[in-house]
Amino acid sequence: MNSQADPSSFEASGVRPVDHPVVRTGRIGVLLMNLGTPEATDYWSMRRYLKEFLSDRRVIETPRLIWWPVLNLIVLSTRPGRKGRDYETIWNRDRNEGPLKTITRAQAEDLTSHLRAVAGDRVSVDWAMRYGKPEVGPRIQALLDQGCDRILLVPLYPQYSAATSATACDQAFRALMQMRWQPTIRISPPYHDDPVYIDAVVASMRRDLAKLDFEPEVILVSFHGVPKEYLLKGDPYHCQCVKTWRLMREAFGWPEDRFRISFQSRFGPDEWLKPYTDETVKSLAESSVKRMAIVAPGFTADCLETLEELDVENREIFLHNGGESFAYLPCLNDSEDGMRVIRHIVDRELQGWI
Structure with a gap:
């Protein structure tokens, strides 16, 4: 900027030249x-x-x-x-x-x-x-x-x-x-471990479970999967998912055999994070579990992976392999x-x- 600029070219306030473009800030x-x-x-x-x-x-x-x-x-x-x-x-x-x-x-x-x-x-x-x-x-x-x-x-x-x-x-x-x-x-x-988040997920689940006409024998906490290789390269995702699941389970006070973790949506031939959701759902039904609920706390909003993959595909897997009652518990979405x-x-x- 020219230090010898004509003072008459400045606004009365002396802040900027008259021809300076309008800039909104603050x-x-x-x-x-x-x-x-x-x-x-x-x-x-x-x-x-x-x-x-x-x-x-x-x-x-x-x-x-x-x-x-x-x-x-x-x-x-x-x-x-x-x-x-x-x-x-x-x-x-x-x-x-x-x-x-x-x-x-x-x-x-x-x-x-x-x-x-x-x-x-x-x-x-x-x-x-x-x-x-x-x-x-x-x-x-x-x-x-x-x-x-x-x-x-x-x-x-x-x-x-x-x-x-x-x-x-x-x-x-x-x-x-x-x-x-x-x-x-x-x-x-x-x-993933914020007390407000954990409390909100658990409170939402309790309300949705109270609306069911059955009591689940097992609650499955399903997270979106990633290739196992990503974990081995240093991605913290798996560890954070496991911590979320543990804190949720502790809040519920349920043992691990009734409050389980799995990973969904695998794609391609490589090994992904395990256990896989679809295989876990099938295994639960085949092992004589008749009533289960599934929740996906890693999603802040319901989408294809929850509304179709969990509530439709995995519901069918459970019911077709001996299960009788299945519930998908919604994401937090824009609820209170x-x-x-x-x-x-x-x-x-x-x-x-x-």
Whole structure:
């Protein structure tokens, strides 16, 4: 800047030149980030979504020379149609969107009301998906346009994994790399053992169990799986899942043979975290367990992996192998328990900013 600039070119306040572009600053942004959902259930919409998801090197670590032909010549030729039919069974037809999008939007709206009561209009809340829409980059830009020069990123994953929390943050960092004036960024940490989270999950489960017309002999706590190789490379996800399960079991006061852990949604030929959910459900039914419930505390919102994979596929596995009564207990979603967790995390991480 020219130190000899004509004083007449400055505003009366002397703060900036008359021709200086308008810059909005001084506000705080909160961006909730979840995994994603296709825009529709047709073949091409599913293909676009799956290609973005399965091309992520955080999700699939197989060398590209091997994975590229498998993905493009096999997976993307067969999987979109099948997954599209699965999504059809859970699709929110009123809004024409996947339930994950509906619920994440509702979580952001509730958080907006909460923060307005706490900090007035100083804080803006938005939400984005790592895969699909709304995209992370444009939503960060939208917060900047509102004058948010400090932004809290909130990956909606209680347990950290490179394939979930890290890749969501990667996408935010890619957007930041394109910005001349970057906002100050905070990232909320995983909350797998946070007492507020554990209490909310257990309280929600107790209420849902009280509504059943049977008492489960076994409760199965199912987490999304990842390849075992990721654990061996140092990913903390497995350990955090096990700790969540242990704290839940201790809160219930049930023995391990009645309160079990498993991992779902394996993909491909490699070994994933064990025990596998579908095999565990089948084994329970075959071992004369007649009544069971299943819950997925690693998901902050119900989605394909819970509403279709757990409540439909695994229900069928249990009933077809001798089981009689099966219940899927919903995720926290935008319930009061669920929002209690999200509000707690955001309030804590905004300390010093508001």
